[in-house]
Amino acid sequence: MKNKGLKIFGIITSIGMLIVLLQGALVTKTGSAEGCGATWPLCFGEVIPESPALETIIEYSHRLWSGLMGLFVIILAVWSWKKLSHLRETKFMALMAVLFIMFQGLMGAGAVIWGNSDIVLALHFGISTISFASVVLLTVLAFENDLQHVLAPIVSKGYRIYLFFVLIYCYAVIYTGAYVKHTEATYVCGGYPLCNNELIPNMSGGLGFEIGVHFAHRVFASLLVIFLVILLIWTLKRFRTYKSLVWTSILANLLVFIQAAAGISVLYSDNYLTPALFHALTVTVLFTILGYMAMIITRNKTS
Structure with missing residues (x-):
């Protein structure tokens, strides 16, 4: 077996980065x-x-572990x-992993010292997701x-083109989810699938902005489910001979439904933290799987 130590x-490192990501979500959610x-x-x-x-323990342990994982x-x-320099994706993934772990650390430090708007703070989780995915894909290589x-x-x-669109769109869903939390809009939309007993909620008044943020994330997340189902159907119909694409498409669909269930359960669970962290975990793994699919389909010219 080649490069056993590297594997x-x-x-x-992949497990450690997953802990970093969950710690970051824990810092935000608590x-x-x-x-x-x-x-x-x-x-x-x-x-x-x-x-x-x-x-203090939660924040301090996150800082220490993030530094070690960096x-x-x-x-x-x-x-x-x-x-692994002979593999075409290695240098790109190595650069992505280093740049985004550094960017993640600098953003975290900047938010502590100077503070940031909710729009910027929501990027922190998305950057952590890209950093995690890059590390996992390096390990896969x-x-x-x-x-x-x-x-x-x-x-x-x-x-x-469609797969790259879904990958980018998944990142947008991750961002809107993080923005919901940073704007404290998690519970402004009561019930599911209706929001405050309305198909399209009233977004005027004191909590109008927060309701709009929460409702937008619901719409984005629902569309992601549809896009992934289309991806699976397309894969099974045209590229079923490639088991790597078939199984990753199936896994992506399984994860998006689990992630949706975790998100919905946040609204009804007395134990908010567990489903919220599971919600963050599943979408991170989903993004990584889509990243893997994107990586392997770029290795050949189009048919």
Whole structure:
């Protein structure tokens, strides 16, 4: 088995990055973003905070783990660059992993020190998702290096364009979901599928903006389900001989329905945190799978 150490390190880093992402979601969903005050990298001006509150523990542990994983990502990128440079996607994925983990850290630090608008803060989760996906795909490349022939489905130009559209659209859904949380609009739209017992809710009045944000995310998320079903049908109809595309399309559809169920359960569950974190987890894995599909279909010219 080639590059055994790189594969193991890639798996460890992928798991570590998933923890970073979930920690970030936990910080946001528990309102712990100011758990260390307006100081960075120190916490309330201390290297190790004394008698920390729960919010401080959540924020401080996120900072420490993110810093450690930043180092791991850089090591993984350099290691992959040296060992897998003959694979066409390696350098791009290595650069993406490093750039986005750095961007993620700088955004987090900037938000603590200077603060940011909800529009900017919502980008933080999306950047974490791209960073995680890049690390996972680098790890996948390490495993693909054992294969005599890498997976390279030959698809039509239309299918390729549509898949990239779905990938980008999935990111937009991730962003709108993060924006719902940062604008504190999670519970302004009561019930499902109706919003406050209306098909199209009243968006005037004091909470009109928040209702509009929540309702827009619902619409975006519902369309994502439809787009992924279309992708699966197209795959089964035209490219069923490529098992890599068939199974990833099936998995993507399974995940989007699980993710939707988790999002809906947030509205009804007494334990808000568990379904909310699961909601974030599934959409992150979904985005990564779509990224993998996009990677393998670019390896050949159109049919």
